Amino acid sequence: MIRLTQLRKMFGERVAVDALDLHVPRGEIFGLLGHNGAGKSTTIGMLLGQVWPTAGELRVCGHDVTRDRAQALAKVGAIFETPVFYDYLSGWRNLEILAGYTAPTPPARIREVVAWVGLTGREQSKVRTYSHGMRARLALAQALLPGPELLILDEPTNGLDPEGIHEMRETIRRLHAELGLTILLSSHLLSEVEQLCGRIAVLNQGRKVFDGTLDEARHGQSWVRLKTNDFAAAVRELRAAGLITADRDGEFIALTPDGAVADVVRRLVGLGFPVHEIAPEKQTLEDFYLSLMRRPEGESAK
Amino acid sequence: MFFTQLKHELWKLFGKKRTYIGFGVFLLAPNAVVLMFRFSNAANGIRRTLEGGGYPVADFITAETIATQVVIPVAYLLLPLYVALVGGDLVAKETEDGTLRMILARPVSRLRLLTLKWLAGLIFSLMLSVCLGAFGLAFASLWFPQGGLFAVQVELGGSGGFSVLAPSDGLWSYALAHVLLASKAISVMSLAFLFSCFNMKPAAATILALSVLFANAILMSIPWFADYKGWFITHHLNLWQWVFLQPTPWTRIVESLCLLVGYNVTFFVVGAAAFQVRDIKS
Incomplete structure (x- = not known):
């Protein structure tokens, strides 16, 4: 049309x-x-x-x-x-x-x-x-x-x-x-x-x-809320292990397409990071929209 | 379809109160001037001129003469104002109000829309000119008898005399003058319409059109430009008054009329070109 x-x-x-x-x-x-x-x-x-x-x-x-x-x-x-x-x-x-x-x-x-x-x-x-x-x-x-x-x-x-x-x-x-x-x-x-x-x-x-x-x-990028003692250090380790693609706001991580929460927990616990909370974040359109607006110019989601 | 759309343009134009300002003033102003002629010494100048020329005063202090005296200043000052007001509104007001966007969401071409609007402006200008003449003569007829027509000659080569027309010629000349007056009204409307097609406020379009006319009139009045008056639109806008000249310069009238047609076409084409390439945004 x-x-x-x-x-x-x-x-x-x-x-x-x-x-x-x-x-x-x-x-x-x-x-x-x-x-x-x-x-x-x-x-x-x-x-x-x-x-x-x-x-x-x-x-x-x-x-x-x-x-x-x-x-x-x-x-x-x-x-x-x-x-x-x-x-x-x-x-x-x-x-x-x-x-x-x-x-x-x-x-x-x-x-x-x-x-x-x-x-x-x-x-x-x-x-x-x-x-x-x-x-x-x-x-x-x-x-x-x-x-x-x-x-x-x-x-x-x-x-x-x-x-x-x-x-x-x-x-x-x-x-x-x-x-x-x-x-x-x-x-x-x-x-x-x-x-x-x-x-x-x-x-x-x-x-x-x-x-x-x-x-x-809504599901283009699933965020997982992670609460641990040292978020920045945990993110470094998870990136090095190829389990996450991004992080934001000091408490969210984005898993790789074939990544699983269980793998993240296993990796963190294995490295001695206490995991206080880990839960998939249900993304609303607003979250998605705001994440798009925050992206550097020229980068598109699809 | 075209005539239905033209009818709709006329509904829009004549649905607005400001469209009637000119008609209202043309009802009041001639009345006031006619009463002044009737109950003051305002006609003494005409009387003296007629007596000086050996004409019977009673035959020429008539409804036609007084109506002409009334119409000349009104046509010079007020008529351009009201037609410029409407011409300046035609496109710019719709742009300002946002209704133009509503129209241009429809499959109507910009050229067709402008043609419709210009024609609506033309009908308004024609009606206003005819009403000015009709109101002037009607009110003058209430206080003065019908008869011959006395008119001060406007310049056409520097003469500043007067004309006297027999009753049958007087009424005919008066009627023809008002048909030709419409050419002035239409031209001024077209000039304002031209500016209205650009991205500007309606008041700005009206003021610009009047400014062009005033600037023309001022330049034309400077002696150095006397030999070039044919280049000024204001010179040709006066053609309606040449009907009262004796003998009537028909060739010059037709020539000026053709030039005014040329001016109008130019105004429309330039306005349409500007409007065509414009982006219409909220």
């Missing part, structure tokens, strides 16, 4: 996105993670033909966005952080206007979508009277009007209260389950991505540092 090849964007001398390869298969909820300024919104801007890439290729729904934008975006809906509308017009009129840029939209279709997002009864009110949650629903309605196959959501829960965030999350699930949409979700809310997405890509300073499933993210 989306295929980016060696995508690069520079703003003057600053590299916003660098050598980005990304593939989002049809029917997936794909999470695009990264801190503010990591290049998520620039990537989405390029996907929608709003930002011109400096180099690389973008294909959406099989069409090159740069050369054939109209075809590429014909079946695409998008929601941006803090959705904005023509506040002085009614919700209905906003939908008519925005949908009109894609294709003629009969009133029955607008009514159907308004009902789907739960705005029936308020569609004729001016948007300036809408709450934040209602604006989010209207944003969803405008994105759904062209009957999209791909939905691009750029920080869709920004500014929503917890109830609104929950509602948006449930809506995204419904969109995926009921309408079978492919969804690209850009967010820096790890819990949101963790609950919704099957696959993720993580951007850091414009570069992709991870691309894989959530399970791969």
